Amino acid sequence: GMEDGPAALRLCREVVPALPRNTGAMVAVSLSAPPAPFVPDQFHLLPGYALLVAGFGSEEEHSNAIAPIREGLPTLFEFVTPLPYIGLQSMLDESEPWGAYxxxxxxxxxxxxxxxIDVLTEQAGKKSSPMSFMPIFPLQGAFTSVGEDDTAFGGSRTPHYVCNMTATATDAGTLELDRSWVRETWEALCPFSSNQGGYVNFMTDVDENRVRASYGAAKYAxxxxxxxxxxxxxxxxxxxxILPA
Known part of the structure; x- marks a missing residue:
């Protein structure tokens, strides 16, 4: 639930870096629970905090990987299942329907x-649309075995998080409210950011300075x-x- 935000994010701080190398994760802040069969009716569309973990090993390995999460903080509900890769890739599609703002x-x-954590939990309750939320992606494991200059991907190759703030709504008025929410959250997080350019695929307001920041001066050149x-x-x-030299 929303009141559990500080404890949930402190738990993520402990368990996410310790996940096995063949495991991916996403931390979801202010994610509205879907009206899905595995969600109890009383939680449908209620915002909260979620940790999505995808294991690519055996069932036993996955159980061992998520055990510290289960032990660390009681959850409102959980859902564990085998899932084809295409299902994993499309599992949040309904949260961004075609034609949405x-x-x-x-x-x-x-x-x-x-x-x-203070910024994220303070801002989490200020969204207007149930479709808006903050998906936060840990970049670790195999990601860190590649040199920073070996690819065109921006940012550090040391373990870190890409924090995305996304506003999604079915009408322009609500989108305008949550656009302000995204911008306010981004501004509040800037003092604690290692790269304010972020990931270029999460860049709606494209300007040259932020593109340069995303790649870094040397890689941009x-x-x-x-x-x-x-x-x-x-x-x-x-x-x-990227402008031609």
Whole structure:
């Protein structure tokens, strides 16, 4: 529940970094419980905190991985099941239906520090649409075995979180309210961010400074040189754009 936010995020701070290498996770802040069969009726559409864990090993390995989560904090409900990969990829599709109004921003966080937890829990209850929430993605495990200069992916290759704030609504008025919520949350988290550019796929307001921040100065310069060679006229510009050198 919403009142359990500080305890839930402190638990995530402990258990997420300890997850096995073949396990992925997402921390969901102010996620409204879906009206699904595994959710008790009294919790339908109520916002709260969720930890989604995807294990790619055996059933026993998955049980061992989630045991500290079960032991750490009582949950309102849980759902554990085998799931095909395409099911995993599409499990949140209904939260972003075709034709919905949407807006998002993101930044990187080194950890769920006490300051970060204070901001997240304070902002969590201020959204207007049940479709809006904050999906936070831990980047760790195999992600950290790749050198920072080995790919075009921005940000550090040390363990950290990509914190996405997404506003989604079925009408423009509610979207306007939650756009402000996203921007206020992003501004409040900026002092604790290791990369305010975040992940370019979570960038609705695209401006050159944030694109440069996302990649970092050195990597942006390398990509800009590649762009100058293969697309000197910047034909491909309807994106988080890298300008030709």
């Amino acid at each position: 949407a807006y998002e921003k993101a930044l990187d966080l080194v950890d769920f520090s006490d300051d970060v 390398r990509l800009s040189a590649v762009k100058a060679k293969y697309d000197p006229d910047n034909v491909f510009h309807l994106n988080a754009n």
